[in-house]
Amino acid sequence: MPARLPAFTAPGRFWRGNLHTHSTRSDGVLPPEEVCRRYRAEGYDFLALTDHFLGLWGYPIVDTLPFRTPDFTTILGAELHSGPMENGELWHILAVGLPPAFAPPAAPDFKVHPGMETGPQIAARAVAAGAFVAIAHPQWSGLTLADARSITAAHAVEVYNHGCAMGCDRPDGFGIADLLLSEGRRLSMIATDDAHFSEPDHFGGWVMVKATENSPDALLAALKAGEFYSTQGPELRDVRITATGVEVECSAVVSVVVQGAGTASKAVHGQSLTKAMIPFSVLKGTPWVRVSLIDAAGRRAWSNPHFL
Incomplete structure (x- = not known):
């Protein structure tokens, strides 16, 4: 029997959400x-408003419950800071x-x-408190592999950050994530906006989470279980691992x-591809x-x- 990624076997439907956002409760403009x-x-x-958890702004975990509606929910969270990293700057750790x-x-x-606290200590404390924790924007932060190795409690790496793409052309976390995977770390990968609304840093990268309902508890459980994929628009519809290769079904793409x-690595290219098999x-x-x-x-x- 082929193995399938959990995002395509879990019950429920896909819900679109952003996990990294800022407001006037820290350095956002709205x-x-x-x-x-x-x-x-x-x-x-759904949305996680994750303002900077610093004394400068009163350590905000913003109450977004009043902004929930029957078709839109929110998850409380923050961007945690402590440190330092190897480059002498504070850690940025996303806690949803x-x-x-x-x-x-x-x-x-x-x-x-x-x-x-060290970065690993505050990350572990957030996980113990029930949060889904991700290492934020490794490329923008100047994260080293030694830094990344030290965060043993994290669930995920932020592999695409739209704000970092727009603001400094440093959106990437795949280099760090792939090295950790190759060392045996079981991590998932998230795409986010890191929106501040001070530049075109919004609606550029998100997660599609498979869950039975659009509720904070169900979404968090699915995130921790890796029952999601990340995107800028294209749809992943199935990924199957067979005895001979990887079979992919998707919306129309060129690669x-x-x-x-x-x-x-191996790529298949074409026009309006909706299926591919990599041996x-x-x-x-x-x-x-x-x-x-x-x-x-693109x-x-x-x-x-x-x-x-």
Whole structure:
């Protein structure tokens, strides 16, 4: 029997959401209610407002419950900071599903101060509190592999950050994520906006989460289980791992790419591709695989990894 990625076997339907967003409660330019209104108006099913969890702004975990509607929900969260990383700057750790009473770190601002928690410590504390935790924008942060290795409690790596794409052309987290996967770390991959609404940093990357209902608890459980894929628009409809290769079904694209450890990779190109099969014979014995799609407009989608 072929194996299928959990996003395509889990019960329910796909819900579109953004997991990384800012408002006037930290350094964003729109108030929380307007941020939520815009995401709902753009067809999103859910949003995590993740303002910077610093003393400068009163350590906000913004109450977005008043902005929920029958067709739109919110998940409480924050972008946590502590540190330092190897480059001397503070960690940026995305925590979605934090309780409102999550204890703040000794992080009054974006500077390093004596006695701070380490990044691994605050990430582990967020996971213990029930949050889905991701290493934020590795390329923008200047994250080293040693930094990334130290965060052993994280569920995911932020592999595409639209704000970093628009603001500094440093959107990527795949290099760090792939190296961790090749060391055996079982991590998922998220695409986000990191929207501040001060530039075109919104509606550019999101997750499609498979769940039985559009509720915070159901969405968080699915995120932690890896029952989602990430996209800028293209749709992943199935990924099957057979005895001979990787079979992909999707919306119309021009490229289907399967990546693995090291140099293991193979692409199929064409017009209006909706199915592709990549044989294992060209993937050099990789212990894991993941799928990327590219459509005619250059927009991409990404599966979570599968360990063989």
